[in-house]
Amino acid sequence: MRIEPQLDGLMGATVTDFRLASASDADIASLREAVYRDSILLIKDQRLDPKEFVDLGNALGVIEVYYESMYHHPEHKEIFVSGTKPGNDFEGVPQTGKFWHADYSFMPNPFGITMTYPQIVPKGNRGTYYIDMAKAFAALPGRLQDQLRGTRVEHSPRRYFKIRPSDVYRPIHEVQAEVEQTTPAMFHPTVFRHPVTGEEILYVSEAASFGFIDERGLRLGPEVLEEVLELTGQLDSTFTDPQIHLQTFVEGDLLVWDNRALVHRALHSPKPEPAQSYRVTVHDEHPFFGASA
Template structure:
């Protein structure tokens, strides 16, 4: 395989001539280092079936099936499908997923370490993902905000962006919300995490899942503080022009790996509703979410 030190816009790396059938343990270790330190790794010109894609994801960590089966590919529960394609055999996956700033599984007890993303059918325009490097966002915080979030914690929940399932039709909304809270109770994580591999401090919040901030004793802090953090990181910029935001566009055959601890992302959906489909495998690694958990 051949590694280009920098890819589109100087973000991450691109890997050419990558053959999953011939990859060595040393190759995989090299790619994992790049995921952690360069944040994004794009494997170019890939043609994998579902089983091969799952196997590749498993080479980087422990695959985890998404907790809602309606997102699963019929051939593997480990493949999350985002698709607006209609088939005679029925719908596969869910359309227009992820159009909000988030980190995958941030609302669960074990958030994913690495996201493996494989666009299978791309629109002619608007094909990509917006990202924010939250380690960079933390470094750019002013002294007032840094001091205000020292030794604080944030609460995360899926409640605002859970999609209604087919079996939820005609159910009272209150019942659905109560079930969401039972299945995915809120998680409490430090507002600032230390990455267990790179040692970077990063801001661990997202517009989609973070709903409250509190001090170490659990006392609520002003909602305005969380709003200020979201704004400072770029997540409230609806024009996507904030200095922390960058767009990774895709070409046919791209398979993208990213550090799900450090990067938050937001899908870029095509306005013309062209046919589009992508697969995702998400994995845990051997490290805790933050180096502080291992202490």
């Protein structure tokens, strides 16, 4: 197995000659180390069936099954299926992730590692945008860094909640009430130390963040969140902000990334066409939040 830095982007490493069936404990340990060091791993030439993909997740840590069953693979609930495939059975949920987010940030216990395994890659544009929120925090003005340290940020899925088939014709207030009951807002540290790298991570996303509260429990003004999102590149509709990294992939690629340090957003093909990815999400051996900054 070889792990080499990518040379055409802001982050990431390419992994070649990796085969799960013959991988040693040292190989798996090297993958974990590289996730934290390089943020994104592009593992080439994979031919895993769904069970083997789940096996890889189990090798890296403890899998978190997504709380909404409509995303589950029909035979392996550990796999979150996005997109659709041709045929009578449209497996998956289309047009997911079209907003900046960190997976599960709105839940009490987010996970450290996300893996996606594209199954159908469209001919048009397809990829994922990433922003390193450690580097983004380091680039903020000092007065804003000081203002954010010690605060907590509200996370909720209510802004981009995906309507389910069972929600059709339901009164919208019932749907909203169920969202708030099932996934009540979480208040996580705005800035914390990565438990492996020691970097200060800014845990804020355009999709799930709804403002800050200070150590006295008082809310900061909405302009603070607006400034943070602007300065971290998450409001750039052109995706040309120098902090944004576009990770492309081809058939046979498998992506693994650090879900603590990165926010991401899907790049979908502008024209509707078949596209499908499998996702497995994993708790590693470290507490998600290191010491609050």
